[in-house]
Amino acid sequence: MAEDRRGQRPSRGGSSAGRGGSAGGGSRGRGSRDDQPRGRGSREDQPRGKGGASRTGGYQGGGKAGAGKPGARTGGKPTGGGKPTGGKRPNTSAQRAFRPRAEERDRTDEQRVYDGPDLPEDITGAELDRGVRAQLKGLPEKLAARVARHLAAAGTFIDENPELAYQHALAARARASRIAVVREAAGEAAYAAGHYAEALAELRAAKRMNGATDYLPIMADCHRALGNPEQAIKLAKSPSVANFASEAKAEMTLVEAGARRDMGQLDAALRTLELAPLTSKSRSAWVVRLRYAYADTLEAAGRESDALAWFHRTHAIDSDELTDAAERADQLERRQS
Template structure:
């Protein structure tokens, strides 16, 4: 398991989640911005926590009901005419004996082996499979319709249990990310072949600081549904694992050009943070200066961009410029998703003491 630490300077996360790319919830972009996270001038992590809606159980999510069904390409098998069958056709049928261990479930993630043939779980494995206790009132019906539709390929009882775990993960991810991750893992163990489940597990792992696990699950989700929304989170996970070069590779992915403005901002912040990890502060500043820092929008992604730029200016030793940008950040940070006001006050105090 990855070390539970937050990425260092330049981290995107500060003001909670901004809606994220998850197919199971609404909003845009990935995790929160460049706020007072750990590793940035000694500031505390996750300031504010004021995202605009979170959770796989959110009824305002925008589930990917249009995603390709799990299982890859469908309907592309050859239709053989009975008079055109080749002599060497060795298609497998139900009468052919299966090899040992070859039990292929008909539902996504379903284990068709007889109960007695399944390996026994250790107590620890059983606890992970069962998952944490459900919060009071969580039924699974909280899920967005699009997400619930993706569970219909599962057996009814399994689908109900997975839905409940996903809803619990969404409800707890801000207040108790570790428990949320436990619920997401329980869902994944029951339905590992569903993209929405791997996505939920990946984002919960990210929130809880299990960055290696988050990368694994988000890569799996990307293979299943082809979505690129997860790239900023994946890049940030690489940074947390000390793989800044890998983060930069993802930041240069061709698909980033087609991102929405909020998603581009998230990737820009991660890219600048990776540059700072490598000691390339000037390159980090140039990366941020190409972003719309002067945008008149007061959206959270603009707040985070400005904060990231101010923070990089501090590292570059340009304290007067940094002070100006912290003030510009605070001016549009109505929800206080960053600690820009406190950072500005701190710089002003240092400036006053140096002039005495």
């Protein structure tokens, strides 16, 4: 079952594809008490392509052989003085050509992925960050423009309709699978849609291509969602994490603490969070989420008085109401009264 932990899951906003309109997003929404891996879809593996969007991309090939009907019969009497054929039509090679072969039927699904969903007319690709567009310059002009539009569409829909965003990212990947930023966008959209195995594969591919480590928190959270908390902790201990910016470090701390909780190690989860800058004067979303996770873990450990204090400290800086810290504090106060 997919549990809601929107106050703890990694933000998608730190990587290059996440800036300027590709498949990145901001920080997550309101938190809840369950510190478990979650996505915007179900945690269990599900078949791809859940969305119902139509696919009408500009590529016109790949259809079944012979779009029309086979030639019509000429009537009840044979022409040319021949004998009737007993109502049976000759099985000519021309007629057999209209029967799609198995491999042609297989190509149809691939073609739908290639075509992708409809592209809104107001999405031009200019919405992308300049650095993202630069990575597409090695493609032919028309192909680059199409890939850019699908990437921009993925970024547009990733919060309101992550499955649709994922289908746009797949269309971009089908056209430009050797470009790191495309694989990154596919990975981030897959993660948002709850396709954790696919997200992990795409982000691994992007990392092989460009050596970037920005994806590590999301990759670690994918391991959690797939039931591999040990692998998540292993990534959290990567040497490159020490060089992360404050927000990225916080993301990895959240994942590591969550993985410890997955393994029933509440004390270790608390120690992990206590090493983070919980008392930072910043009111940034990552500080809000760290404090919320700490309060939530304190409550899970049975330290309700401490949890109440930290829910209040979370609410004090949560001006955007990213979490339900105020509600959680109110519940604890009623329980203790």
